[in-house]
Amino acid sequence: MSELQQFTAQDEQFMRRAIALAAHGQYTTTPNPNVGCVIVKDGEIVGEGFHIRAGEGHAEVHALKAAGDKAKGATAYVTLEPCSHYGRTPPCAEGLIKAGVSKVIAAMVDNNPQVAGKGMAMLSAAGIETAYGLLGDEARALNLGFFKRMATGMPYVTCKLAASLDGKTALENGESKWITGPLAREDVQRFRAKSCAIISGADTILADDAQLSVRSHFYPELQDTIRQPLRVIFDSQNRLTPDLALFQTEGPVLLLRNSTQPLDNSPHWPHFVEQCQVESRNGKICPTAVLKLLARRGINHVWLEAGQTLAGVFHEAGLIDSYVVYLAPKIIGNAGRGLFAVPPLMALAQATTLTFSDVVQIGSDLRITALK
Ligand code: AOF
Ligand code: ZN
Numbered sequence: 001m002s003e004l005q006q007f008t009a010q011d012e013q014f015m016r017r018a019i020a021l022a023a024h025g026q027y028t029t030t031p032n033p034n035v036g037c038v039i040v041k042d043g044e045i046v047g048e049g050f051h052i053r054a055g056e057g058h059a060e061v062h063a064l065k066a067a068g069d070k071a072k073g074a075t076a077y078v079t080l081e082p083c084s085h086y087g088r089t090p091p092c093a094e095g096l097i098k099a100g101v102s103k104v105i106a107a108m109v110d111n112n113p114q115v116a117g118k119g120m121a122m123l124s125a126a127g128i129e130t131a132y133g134l135l136g137d138e139a140r141a142l143n144l145g146f147f148k149r150m151a152t153g154m155p156y157v158t159c160k161l162a163a164s165l166d167g168k169t170a171l172e173n174g175e176s177k178w179i180t181g182p183l184a185r186e187d188v189q190r191f192r193a194k195s196c197a198i199i200s201g202a203d204t205i206l207a208d209d210a211q212l213s214v215r216s217h218f219y220p221e222l223q224d225t226i227r228q229p230l231r232v233i234f235d236s237q238n239r240l241t242p243d244l245a246l247f248q249t250e251g252p253v254l255l256l257r258n259s260t261q262p263l264d265n266s267p268h269w270p271h272f273v274e275q276c277q278v279e280s281r282n283g284k285i286c287p288t289a290v291l292k293l294l295a296r297r298g299i300n301h302v303w304l305e306a307g308q309t310l311a312g313v314f315h316e317a318g319l320i321d322s323y324v325v326y327l328a329p330k331i332i333g334n335a336g337r338g339l340f341a342v343p344p345l346m347a348l349a350q351a352t353t354l355t356f357s358d359v360v361q362i363g364s365d366l367r368i369t370a371l372k
Contacts, residue, residue: 007105007134014038014045014077015107015135021050021059022079022142028053028227030196031298033110033146037063038077039070039101046070058083060092064099072100079139081110081132084118093122106132107139111150145196145300148321154291155196157319159304159311160188161339162326168336169308180326183363188305189215191324195303197230197254197294201310202239205246212305213249230254230299234310236261236285242268258285287314312341315352320372323354327366 007015015038022036029035029051037059039047047070049062057065060082064071076082082092082104096104104123109132110116120130140147145156162180163169169179192198193214200212212231228251233240236258240246246253253273257263258280265275279289294302304314314320325339345351354370361367 007131010043011077011105011134014040014075015079015105016138017045017048018059018077018079019107019135019138019142021048022139025051025053026142027193030054030227031146031300033080033143033300035059035078035080037079039063039067039074040077041067041070041074046074055088058089058092060095061089064095067099073102075103075105076101077105077134079107079142081106081108081115081117082119082123083110083112083115084122085114087114091119091122093119096123097126097128101128103129103131105134106130107134108132108136111147113150143300144321145302149295149298149300153295154319155295155299155302156321157291157302157304157314158191158195158322158324159306159314159320160191160324160326161311162328163339164328164330164332164336166331166333166336167338168332169339170332170337179330180328180365181363184326184328184365184367187326187362187367191303192229192305193226195229195301196299197232197302199232199234199290199302199304199310200306202233202235202237203309204305204307205233205235205240205244207307209245211245211249213251228252229303230294230297232256232290232294232302234285234290234306236280236283238264242266242270242273247273256285256290258283284313287317287319291319308337308339308341311339315340316342318372322357322372323368323370325368325370326362327368329364 018036018038022034025034032051032054036050038045047063047067049059049066051059060078076096082096084091084093123130148156164179198212204210213228214226230252232254234256238261247270250272255273255275257275257277259277263275279286354372357371358369
């Protein structure tokens with residue numbers, strides 16, 4: 001197997017197509033990664049496909065089916081190393097060997113310990129020419145959560161914030177619901193839809209009566225397949241009640257209790273609400289324990305949409321990988337509330353330093369992405 005060998009411009013073009021196909025699965029594949037595959041014979045695409053849903057065929061299965069006999073002697077471009085294991089589906093490496101492809105180019109190796117190079121090795125052992133490393137960064141960006149969970153046992157956490165131009169998230173009295181405009185709120189829907197879980201706290205749910213759901217009318221193309229991410233709510237004092245809007249929207253909810261608080265098993269909770277006691281200190285639920293629990297349940301990417309207290313807890317514990325901040329052209333003034341409730345710093349040198357990765361205008365607001 002060779003890494004970073006000289007790939008041709010045509011190789012790059014086919015891998016770009018495979019990456020674009022993989023992205024079609026971004027609302028549905030969880031806990032599996034987004035993967036695309038293109039099969040090329042004599043410079044022509046003869047089959048292509050992408051992974052849609054865990055439990056169903058992998059990208060290669062769809063592409064090989066479309067190619068039929070034309071797969072013989074063809075080159076397969078895959079955004080992730082073909083799998084070598086029997087999971088919910090049989091190994092794709094075996095499928096490619098049986099179909100008689102002569103070359104497989106993968107954008108990157110799969111860091112799932114069940115695969116981890118074994119897929120490429122199976123192909124090589126069968127006499128198939130293999131290479132990887134073509135557009136690896138682009139392919140990695142599609143599955144940040146999956147790769148982080150496989151490498152560390154923790155999900156990738158994106159923290160969403162909305163603030164005025166002077167960096168305030170709410171008035172002194174807590175009013176905060178409509179700082180940003182409708183297009184920014186629609187943009188948030190897209191991030192929610194891509195995430196595996198949305199984390200929030202009882203404060204936010206009580207203040208805004210938030211549903212934290214994905215509104216399917218934003219996705220006409222996905223009307224039938226729209227998936228509600230798991231809504232994970234920190235409610236360490238059992239303050240939430242079944243009448244709130246959150247519990248009127250069908251879709252899984254994990255209600256977190258502190259380890260000393262009894263669960264509320266009253267019959268009024270809807271069937272889709274699960275309560276769970278989590279390791280706590282001084283009555284506060286441990287955010288690291290929550291993320292580990294979520295990763296064990298196959299959660300790759302978390303969208304943290306919370307108020308300054310819970311956002312502060314995650315930030316201080318160093319658990320946030322990326323910050324998505326919507327900035328509205330409004331001035332609230334010094335009496336407004338900040339974004340993170342954290343203890344004061346003694347020197348600027350103690351400040352968290354991030355890197356801006358992206359700035360775009362969305363309607364009347366700006367969206368700034370900063371990475372740890
Ligand atoms: C691929 N192509 O399209 C995907 C792959 O339980 P299973 O059978 O769905 O296997 C899931 C694992 O297979 C997943 O964790 C990842 O390592 C790999 N996913 N591999 O070759 C695909 N989705
Ligand atoms: Zn596979």
